[in-house]
Every structure is written in C-alpha cells, then in structure tokens.
Amino acid sequence: xxxxxxxxxxxxxxxxxxxxxxxxFREEFSAELAHSTNNEKRSIRNAAIDYVRQKLPKLKGxxxxxxxxxxxxxxxxxxxxxxxxxxxFNMTYLYFGNTKSYISQIDRTQGNMNLVSPSYFDLHTxxxxxxxxxxxxxxxxEMHKRGIxxxxxxxxxxxxxxxxxxxxxxxxxxxxxxxxxxxxxxxGVQVDIENVTDIDRENYTDLVRLxxxxxxxxxxxxxxxxxxxxxxxxxWHGSYDYKELAKYSNYLMLMAYDESYTGGPEGPVASxxxxxxSIQYALGQGVPSDKLVLGVPFYGRYWKQGATTGGHGISNxxxxxxxxxxxxxxxxxxxxxxxxxxxxxxxxxxxxTIAGKTLxxxxxxxxxxxxxxxxxxxxxxxxxxLKGTGSWSLGxxxxxxxxxxxxxMTTHQSIIAPTAPVTNPSLPTVSYPTYTVQxxxxxxxxxxxxxxxxxxxxxxxxxxxxxxxxGQVLYVVPPPSQSTPAxxxxxxxxxxxxxxxxxxxxxxxxxxxxxIVAPTPPKLVAPTPLFVGKIMxxxxxxxxxxxxxxxxxRVVKYVSTNDELKVIQEFSDKKGAKWVRVQHKGTTGWVxxxxxxxxxxxxxxxxxxxxxxxxxxxxxxxxxxxLKRLGYYKKTPNSxxxxxxxxxxxxxxxxxxxxADGIAGPQTMAKLTSLVK
Numbered sequence: 001x002x003x004x005x006x007x008x009x010x011x012x013x014x015x016x017x018x019x020x021x022x023x024x025f026r027e028e029f030s031a032e033l034a035h036s037t038n039n040e041k042r043s044i045r046n047a048a049i050d051y052v053r054q055k056l057p058k059l060k061g062x063x064x065x066x067x068x069x070x071x072x073x074x075x076x077x078x079x080x081x082x083x084x085x086x087x088x089f090n091m092t093y094l095y096f097g098n099t100k101s102y103i104s105q106i107d108r109t110q111g112n113m114n115l116v117s118p119s120y121f122d123l124h125t126x127x128x129x130x131x132x133x134x135x136x137x138x139x140x141x142e143m144h145k146r147g148i149x150x151x152x153x154x155x156x157x158x159x160x161x162x163x164x165x166x167x168x169x170x171x172x173x174x175x176x177x178x179x180x181x182x183x184x185x186x187x188g189v190q191v192d193i194e195n196v197t198d199i200d201r202e203n204y205t206d207l208v209r210l211x212x213x214x215x216x217x218x219x220x221x222x223x224x225x226x227x228x229x230x231x232x233x234x235x236w237h238g239s240y241d242y243k244e245l246a247k248y249s250n251y252l253m254l255m256a257y258d259e260s261y262t263g264g265p266e267g268p269v270a271s272x273x274x275x276x277x278s279i280q281y282a283l284g285q286g287v288p289s290d291k292l293v294l295g296v297p298f299y300g301r302y303w304k305q306g307a308t309t310g311g312h313g314i315s316n317x318x319x320x321x322x323x324x325x326x327x328x329x330x331x332x333x334x335x336x337x338x339x340x341x342x343x344x345x346x347x348x349x350x351x352x353t354i355a356g357k358t359l360x361x362x363x364x365x366x367x368x369x370x371x372x373x374x375x376x377x378x379x380x381x382x383x384x385x386l387k388g389t390g391s392w393s394l395g396x397x398x399x400x401x402x403x404x405x406x407x408x409m410t411t412h413q414s415i416i417a418p419t420a421p422v423t424n425p426s427l428p429t430v431s432y433p434t435y436t437v438q439x440x441x442x443x444x445x446x447x448x449x450x451x452x453x454x455x456x457x458x459x460x461x462x463x464x465x466x467x468x469x470x471g472q473v474l475y476v477v478p479p480p481s482q483s484t485p486a487x488x489x490x491x492x493x494x495x496x497x498x499x500x501x502x503x504x505x506x507x508x509x510x511x512x513x514x515x516i517v518a519p520t521p522p523k524l525v526a527p528t529p530l531f532v533g534k535i536m537x538x539x540x541x542x543x544x545x546x547x548x549x550x551x552x553x554r555v556v557k558y559v560s561t562n563d564e565l566k567v568i569q570e571f572s573d574k575k576g577a578k579w580v581r582v583q584h585k586g587t588t589g590w591v592x593x594x595x596x597x598x599x600x601x602x603x604x605x606x607x608x609x610x611x612x613x614x615x616x617x618x619x620x621x622x623x624x625x626x627l628k629r630l631g632y633y634k635k636t637p638n639s640x641x642x643x644x645x646x647x648x649x650x651x652x653x654x655x656x657x658x659x660a661d662g663i664a665g666p667q668t669m670a671k672l673t674s675l676v677k
Contacts, residue, residue: 003022003023003044003047003048003051004020004021004022004023004047004048004051005021005022005023005551006021006551006552007019007020007021007051007052007055008021009056009407011406011407015062015063016062016063016407017062017063017065018052018056018062018063018064018065018078019065019067020048020051020052020064020065020066020067021067022066022067022068022069022073044066044073044074045074045076048064048066048074049064049078052064052078062077062078063075063076063077063078064076064077064078085381085382085385086409086410087378087381087382087386087387087388087389087409087410088114088388088409088410089114089115089293089387089388089389090112090113090114090115090388090389090390090391090405090409091113091114091115091116091117091151091253091293091388091389091390091391092113092115092116092117092390092391092392092393092394093116093117093118093119093153093390093391093392093393093394094116094117094118094119094393094394094395095118095119095392095393096393096395096396097395098134099134099136099138099139101395102116102118102139102394103139103142105394105395106143106146106148106394108399108402109394109399109402109405110402110403110405110406111406112402112405112406112409113148114148114149114388115148115149115150115151115187115220116143116148116149116150116151116394117150117151117152117153117190117390118134118135118139118150118152118153119132119134119152119153119155120132120134120135120152120153120186121152121153121154121155121177121180121189122154122155122157123154123155123156123162123163123165123166123173125162125165126165126169127162127164127165127166127167127168127169127170127172127173128169128172128173128176129154129173129176129177129180131180135152135184137184140184140185140186144185149187149188149220150186150187151186151187151188151189151190151220151222152186152189152190153189153190153191153192153224154166154177154189154190154191154192154193155192155193155194156193156194156195156196158194158195159195160195160196160197163193163194163195163196163200164196164200166193166207167193167196167200167203167204167206167207168203170203170206170207170210171210173207174207174210174211174214175214177189177211177214178211178214178215181215181219182215182216182219187219187220188215188219188220188221188222188250189211189215189219189220189221189222190220190221190222190223190224190253191207191208191211191221191222191223191224192223192224193207194224194226194236195236196236196239197234197235197236197238197239198233198234198235198238198239200239201238201239201240201241202241204239204240204241204245205241205244205245205248208221208223208245208248208249209248211248212248212249220250221248221249221250222249222250222251222252222253222293223240223245223249223252223253224252224253224255224295225240225242225245225252225253225254225255225282226240226255227254227255227256227257227258227259227274227275227278227295228240228278228281228282229274229275229277229278229281230277231281242282242285242286242287243285243286243287246286246287246288246291246292249291250291251291251292251293251387252282252287252291252292252293253293253295253390254278254279254282254292254293254294254295255295255392256270256274256275256278256279256294256295256296256377257269257270257295257296257297257392258270258297259271259274260301260311260367261301261311262301262309262310262311262312262313263309263310263311264311265311266303266310266311266365266367267336267367268333268336268338268340268367269297269299269300269301269338269367269368269369270296270297270338270369270373270377271333271335271336271337271338272335272336272337272338272373272376272377272380273335273336275294275377275380276380279292279294279380279384279386280384283384289384289385289386289387290385290386290387291387292384292386292387293386293387293388293389293390294377294380294381294386294388294389294390295389295390295391295392296369296374296377296378296389296390296391296392297369297391297392298315298316298369298391298392298393298394298395298396298397299313299314299315299316299368299369299392299393299396300313300314300315300316300319300366300367300368300369301313301314301366301367301368302314302354302364302365302366302367303364303365303366304359304362304363304364305362305363305364305365306362307362312354312355312357313355314354314355314366314368315395315396315397316368316369316370316396316397316398317396317397317398317399318354319341319366319368320398321352322341322343322352322364322366323341323343323569324568324569325350325352326343326344326345326346326349327343327344327532327533327567327568327569327570327581328341328342328343328344328532328569328570329341329342329532329569329570329571329572330342330569330570330571330572331572332372332373332572337372337373337376337377338367338368338369338373339367339368339369339370339372339373340365340366340367340368341365341366341368342363342364342365342366343363343364343366344362344363344364345359345360345361345362345363345364346361347361349361350467370398371398371400371401371404374401374408375404375408377389378405378408378409379408381409388409389409437468438586438587438588440586441468442466442468443457443458443466443468446468454466530570531567531570531580531593531598532567532568532569532570533566533567533568534566534567534598534599535564535565535566535567535598535599536564536565536566536567536580536582536591536596536597536598536599537561537563537564537565537596537597537598537599538559538560538561538563538565538591538595538596539561539595539596539597540560540561540595541560541561542558542560543558543559543560543591543595543596544557544558544591545557545558545559545565545582545584545587545589545590545591546589546590546591547589547590548590549571549579549581549590550590553590556587556589557584557587557589559584563584564584564599565582565583565584565591565596566582566583566584567580567581567582568581568582568583568588569581570593571590577592578592578593578594579591579592579593580593580596582596608666608669610663610664610665610666611623611641611663611664611669612641612646612662612663612664613641613642613643613645613646613662614641615641616639616640616641617639618639620639620640620641620645621637621638621639623641623645623649623664623669623672624637624638624639624645624648625637626672626673626675626676627645627648627649627652627672629676630652630672630675630676632648632649632651632652633645633648646662647662649662649663649664649668650662652668652672653668656671658671
C-alpha cells in the first residue's frame with residue numbers, strides 16, 4: 001500500500017504547494033509520527049519526494065506539506081532538477097454574448113486568460129472593413145485593467161466571395177484595420193478568413209504582410225489557420241502558406257477542431273491523434289514552435305440514433321446539463337482521448353433546447369470535451385514546446401476546468417480525476433462555486449442562500465425560466481467586492497443576461513465547417529445504460545457518497561445497508577472502474593458500482609395450491625404419498641385426485657378436527673406437512 005492516499009496542488013503567489021495526505025492507517029499513528037526520530041522523519045520526507053516525482057514529474061519550485069488527518073506532520077521545500085516546458089499564453093474567442101456577459105465569462109476563468117479575441121471586424125461586400133455592433137470601448141478598458149489584451153478577429157464567416165473581395169481589396173482593408181487598432185487602443189488583429197482556396201494563397205499572405213507593415217510593432221498580427229493533419233494542398237487548406245504567414249505574424253492559431261462536422265459521420269471533434277498530426281504538419285512546414293498556438297474546442301457534436309444526419313453543435317456545459325437532467329453513460333475513448341456520452345430522452349421527459357433546436361425523444365450520442373481530454377491537449381503543448389492554447393469559444397466550457405488550467409499549463413503530466421460537473425471544495429484558493437440542485441429547491445431558496453437575487457442567479461446560468469431540476473449544476477457568484485471607479489465607464493462586473501439573439505437562437509459552433517470528406521473515426525459502441533433509474537442498496541454499513549467519480553473527492557454523505565439510492569448516471573474511468581451517480585434524500589454524488597447492488601423485489605410467499613376432486617399433478621402425488629405414510633391412503637400414488645383420495649383427506653381432517661370437506665386447502669396441507677417431513 002502506498003504511504004499517501006492522495007494529493008492536492010495549490011498555487012500561492014506564483015509558486016506551488018503540494019499537499020500529501022497519509023493513508024488512513026498511517027493517520028492512526030500521527031501522534032507518534034509527529035514525535036518521531038530524525039531518521040524516521042527523513043524516511044517520510046524521502047517517501048514524499050519519491051511520490052511527488054512519480055505523480056508530478058515536471059513540477060518544480062514547490063513546497064511539500066505532509067498531512068496526517070488535519071495535522072501538519074512535515075513541510076519542506078522541493079526543488080527537482082527536472083525542467084519542464086511552461087506555457088504562459090492562453091487566448092480565447094468571444095462570439096456568443098455581449099460586453100457584460102463577456103466580462104462575467106472572463107472573470108470566472110480565474111486569471112487564466114492573457115488575450116481575448118472578440119468579433120469586432122466583419123466585411124462589406126466590397127471587402128472593406130465593417131466594424132460590428134459588438135465593439136465597445138468600455139470592454140477594452142475593462143480588459144486592460146485586468147492586464148488582458150484585446151485582439152479582434154477579422155472574419156468572412158465562411159463566405160468565399162466575401163473573403164476573396166477582402167483579399168483583392170487588401171490594401172484598403174489593411175489600412176482601415178491599422179487605423180482602427182491605433183485609434184481605439186485595441187492590441188492588434190487576428191485574421192480569420194476561411195473557405196478561400198489555394199488560388200488565393202499569395203493574396204492571403206500579402207494581406208498579413210501589409211497588416212504587419214502598417215501596425216506598430218507593439219500591436220499583434222496573428223492568423224487563425226485550418227488544421228491540416230492530412231497535408232492537403234488544394235481547396236480551403238491550400239489557402240494557408242504556414243511558413244510565410246508565420247514570418248509576418250506573432251503566431252498562428254491552429255484551429256485543431258471540427259474533425260467531425262455537421263452532416264458528417266459520428267466521431268470526436270478533436271481526437272488526440274488527429275490534433276497531434278495537425279501540430280506535426282504545422283511544425284514540418286517551418287512554423288517555429290513558439291509561434292504556434294493550439295486551438296481547443298469548448299464544444300461537442302451530437303447524433304441521434306436512427307436520424308439521417310447529425311453532428312449538430314452543443315457546448316460542453318450543455319452536455320453536463322443533459323447528463324444531469326436525463327442520466328446516461330460516459331465512456332472515455334483512450335485512443336481518441338475524448339469522452340463520449342450516450343443520453344436517452346424518453347417520451348414524456350422534460351424537453352431541452354440546444355442552439356434553438358428542441359431535442360425530441362430518442363437516444364443521442366455526444367462526442368465532446370471534458371477536463372481529461374482538454375488536459376491531454378495541453379500536454380501536447382508541452383510535448384512540442386508550443387506557445388500556448390486558444391479556444392473556441394468562451395462561455396461554452398464547463399468552468400470547472402479553470403480550477404486546474406494554470407497547473408496544466410505550467411506543469412506536465414499532472415493527474416486529474418474524471419469529474420462530474422462539481423467542484424472540489426478542498427481547494428478553496430482556486431475553487432469555482434457551484435451548487436447542485438437538491439429535491440425541494442427553488443431558485444429563490446438557492447439565490448437567498450448565496451446572497452443573490454433570483455434574477456442574478458438566472459443571469460449567471462443563462463436561464464430563461466424559473467424551471468430547475470434535481471441534479472442540475474448551477475454556477476453561483478457573490479456580489480462584486482469592488483465598485484467601478486467613478487471616472488471609469490460603469491461596467492458592472494457581475495453576471496447579466498445575454499440577449500436572446502446572441503445566446504439562444506445562434507449556433508454554438510464556429511462558422512459553417514468545411515465540406516470535406518473526413519476519415520471515418522473508429523465506430524465505438526457505447527454500453528447500454530444498465531443501472532440508470534434502478535434502486536441500489538449499499539453493500540457495507542458505511543458507504544461513502546463522493547462529490548466526484550474518484551476516491552480523491554470529498555465525502556458528501558455516508559449511507560448504510562438500510563438506505564436506497566437511485567441511479568441517475570453511469571461512468572467508467574480510464575482504468576475501467578465503474579461508478580454510478582446516485583440520489584439519496586436530496587443528496588447527489590458518486591459511488592463505486594462495486595460497493596452497491598441492485599435492490600431485488602421481495603419474494604411473495606408461496607401459497608400452496610388447493611387440491612380437490614379433479615386436481616392432478618405432482619402436488620396431488622405428493623399429497624397421496626403423505627397420506628399413505630400416515631395410513632389414510634391405501635393405493636399407489638397416481639397424481640390424480642379421485643374419490644379414493646377425497647375419502648382419505650376427509651378421514652385425515654376428522655382425525656385432526658379440521659373442516660371435513662375433502663379439500664386439501666392451506667390448513668389441511670400445513671397440518672399434513674407438520675406430521676410428514
């Protein structure tokens with residue numbers, strides 16, 4: 001058995017504290033350990049160092065704290081010689097929302113963002129610059145106060161004619177963009193012209209060159225480029241001259257997503273091998289590794305079983321909502337390093353609307369991204385020494401990822417457990433407050449307990465009605481602790497509603513995906529939910545319900561063999577261990593499947609048949625045999641209740657003062673059985 005049960009990593013003032021928890025059997029001797037000899041303390045110290053090197057092989061400049069229960073047993077600095085690649089750049093696109101919702105979304109990233117790219121630059125039909133109504137000087141000011149750069153992206157929204165007009169009119173367009181950037185104090189421009197082709201390749205590169213020439217050196221020029229794992233040189237992928245674009249830009253944002261697409265075959269949005277091949281291709285084209293940013297999707301795609309088409313977009317956060325609402329199974333495909341959920345909506349279930357489309361009854365397969373898959377992509381940033389990460393798009397993610405994102409970016413191969421949409425309250429310095437709706441809750445009750453109004457709670461979770469359901473995860477935000485200075489624009493940094501035009505009816509995915517023939521991903525058959533909806537009984541008198549699907553998560557409640565648990569979700573971790581998410585009297589949490597069993601229906605008492613004249617079968621033969629042993633039946637048992645059998649029964653009943661009707665009912669059979677075993 002290992003000395004340590006689990007570990008936590010906390011960031012404090014730019015350095016890391018690794019907290020190691022002794023196994024319970026060690027805690028029993030914590031008092032003795034605290035007064036141990038120097039040799040024993042050195043042994044514990046060595047065990048701790050070995051454990052950290054194994055679990056976090058590239059973490060450096062940290063402090064190790066050894067805990068025995070709630071007592072600090074030892075604390076010492078840890079400096080390993082192993083050097084780790086650190087990525088300190090993270091950007092994201094802002095597309096679905098408005099100024100106030102963007103600020104709220106950015107603030108919940110817990111300081112993990114360096115740069116944001118809002119949708120400020122569109123195009124007129126002649127290819128000249130069209131500034132969108134999204135532009136807001138107060139937003140730029142608020143971001144600069146937070147030390148975050150604002151680099152708008154220029155988009156043709158997949159319109160090839162519009163994109164070509166922009167490239168042909170690049171002299172004017174580049175001047176207009178440069179003038180706007182300088183005048184409005186934004187920090188540069190990202191070019192995101194998609195769906196032009198290889199014949200536009202030189203014009204594309206020249207637009208980027210012109211922007212670099214016309215913008216000051218302290219203003220960024222970057223380019224969003226298509227992932228190209230197959231090395232295609234024609235069509236859309238052929239429009240990007242990776243090497244030349246990198247020469248004139250600060251970095252290339254590799255859009256490593258849309259491996260699957262609307263109308264295409266079922267599969268992951270960004271499988272690990274596909275993403276890695278995309279990185280290898282870009283580097284092979286001569287792009288310096290420190291000029292390549294890996295794009296990460298915050299969305300997934302779903303297919304309805306039996307439908308003729310699928311691949312519609314769904315944000316990661318809505319996948320978690322569907323699992324909480326309907327239950328289902330989640331499997332993690334180790335080869336693709338992507339999770340796949342299977343959710344069944346039964347007729348009569350509450351409805352759910354995704355991107356303006358109400359899902360009808362049926363079984364849905366959803367490939368999406370979670371903490372495990374995103375962490376695996378960040379590991380590729382370290383493996384290839386890339387500049388950092390980008391994401392499409394902020395607000396679609398489960399905010400739980402921000403708890404660990406900085407650690408992922410500054411370390412390599414750190415370990416995280418598969419999670420349900422919950423937070424680990426044992427990490428108060430980085431935790432993001434969430435609340436899981438319990439039976440009997442209302443929006444008013446939840447809002448009041450967190451010092452919020454109902455409207456604030458609805459705004460932060462983008463709720464359009466007062467309807468909530470048991471198991472739903474809500475994100476809660478306390479009132480802002482600081483007010484905006486009087487002289488500054490009065491942008492309140494708190495959750496606000498997003499207009500229906502930008503949150504409900506718009507798609508949750510990037511512009512129309514490329515109409516290309518993608519390789520068909522391996523067809524994996526998700527297991528049929530075996531236990532969702534069933535009642536389970538704990539096997540032990542003290543069984544822990546945990547906040548997440550791992551033994552490292554806190555215990556939220558103990559239950560016994562007398563308790564009944566309703567299963568609402570199933571999960572298999574990377575090692576194949578089965579977990580079930582259960583509900584018990586308002587508490588929702590996770591239990592290993594091995595620690596519970598399905599409640600079986602109580603067996604109804606077996607009522608012996610009533611035997612009378614005309615009956616036949618083995619029961620009659622058994623009756624005749626018993627009567628013969630007692631001397632009442634003289635013939636050989638023949639399984640037929642005839643007049644001879646009836647006479648024998650009457651004689652027996654008279655002997656024992658039973659109702660002498662010649663019918664072998666319950667009382668007669670009970671007495672007979674008591675006499676003849």
